[in-house]
Amino acid sequence: MYPLTTYHLHQIFNKLDRNKDGLVSIDELMSLLTRLNLHAKRAELELLVGDDKAFNFFDFLFFYQTLNNIIVQEDRDQIKEGDLEFVEDDLRKAFGVFDLNGDGFISDEELRIALGRLGLWDEKSCGQDCMQMIGVYDTNSDGLLDFEEFKEMMSMDSLESC
The missing domain is CATH 1.10.238.10 (EF-hand)
Structure with a gap:
């Protein structure tokens, strides 16, 4: 898949940050997951996001990279x-x-x-x-x-x- 650059991720981050406070909240993240027809429980996202209950851009980059690595490994493990x-x-x-x-x-x-x-x-x-x-x-x-x-x-x- 075409790798997302930091520029692309910044555009996505800005779209997710609806209230323009420089943070992506759990609600904003859940809205994206819903549009993608992916279902996550609030408690699961809270564990990923941490005590702050929101991502700044650098946390968002780390979140993206971590999820991407997990998904690629799971896909590789599941395909027979x-x-x-x-x-x-x-x-x-x-x-x-x-x-x-x-x-x-x-x-x-x-x-x-x-x-x-x-x-x-x-x-x-x-x-x-x-x-x-x-x-x-x-x-x-x-x-x-x-x-x-x-x-x-x-x-x-x-x-x-x-």
């Missing part, structure tokens, strides 16, 4: 040869989330809209970033991601570089 068909099925579903017009390709515009709907980027300001993200895995240089390119982007080898 017989599970590959399930993984591909899940990837097709994920691909469909971004392929908004159903043409079998993800354009930079579709990526921008999908990320905007998730509240991860301002739909108007991430156009160049979205083109760059697609460009990293666009092996045939057509400006679009097909399913095979998307699959490569989501592969374990790519996730390890995050």
Whole structure:
């Protein structure tokens, strides 16, 4: 997967920080997880966030890196040869989330809209970033991601570089 840079993480942090106090609260974090259809208990998040009940940007970076390392390791541990068909099925579903017009390709515009709907980027300001993200895995240089390119982007080898 295309690694998120500190710049991208700062943009996400600013989007999550709805009251602009320089902190991401548990409520703000739960709002993101809900939009991503991930469910976490408040008590679990409180353990991760600590006594302050909110992240500053540097805590947020550490949180992201820690979760990313855990997820990559869990994914690696869970995938067995017989599970590959399930993984591909899940990837097709994920691909469909971004392929908004159903043409079998993800354009930079579709990526921008999908990320905007998730509240991860301002739909108007991430156009160049979205083109760059697609460009990293666009092996045939057509400006679009097909399913095979998307699959490569989501592969374990790519996730390890995050």
